[in-house]
Amino acid sequence: PTPKVELEFWKSRYEDLKYIYNQLRTITVRGMAKLLDKLQSSYFPAFKAMYRDVVADGTAISWPFEHQTRSTLMKIAKPAKSMIRSR
Known part of the structure; x- marks a missing residue:
């Protein structure tokens, strides 16, 4: 499978x-x-x-996805910020 897959x-997991x-x-349930x-x-x-x-598995795989989301947002935010300033 490709990295994206x-x-x-x-x-999903x-x-x-x-x-x-x-x-x-x-x-x-509690x-x-x-x-x-x-x-x-x-x-x-x-x-x-x-x-x-469930807690251990979720913690073990959550960080990369949270980090990916943050880094993706940062990549989007930087150009957007410069576009706003230039107007």
């Missing part, structure tokens, strides 16, 4: 992880996690591990 794949993370942070913990459910360790993995 590779970036698209990882950007990042967006998916961000969506899952946001779901895990809802009040309903309440369910507290209940699983309180009841000492056998599902709680797996839930906790999944949450930790």
Whole structure:
């Protein structure tokens, strides 16, 4: 695959992880996690591990995309700023 295809794949993965993370942070899911913990459910360790993995994976791949967005905006902003000044 080309570099662009590779970036698209990882950007898509990042967006998916961000969506899952946001779901895990809802009040309903947090309440369910507290209940699983309180009841000492056998599902709680797996839930906790999944949450930790989603956070770790999202953090590991988020920086390049955030950096790419910032650097792209900076490239656009510099010429735009000079165009505004010249008018």
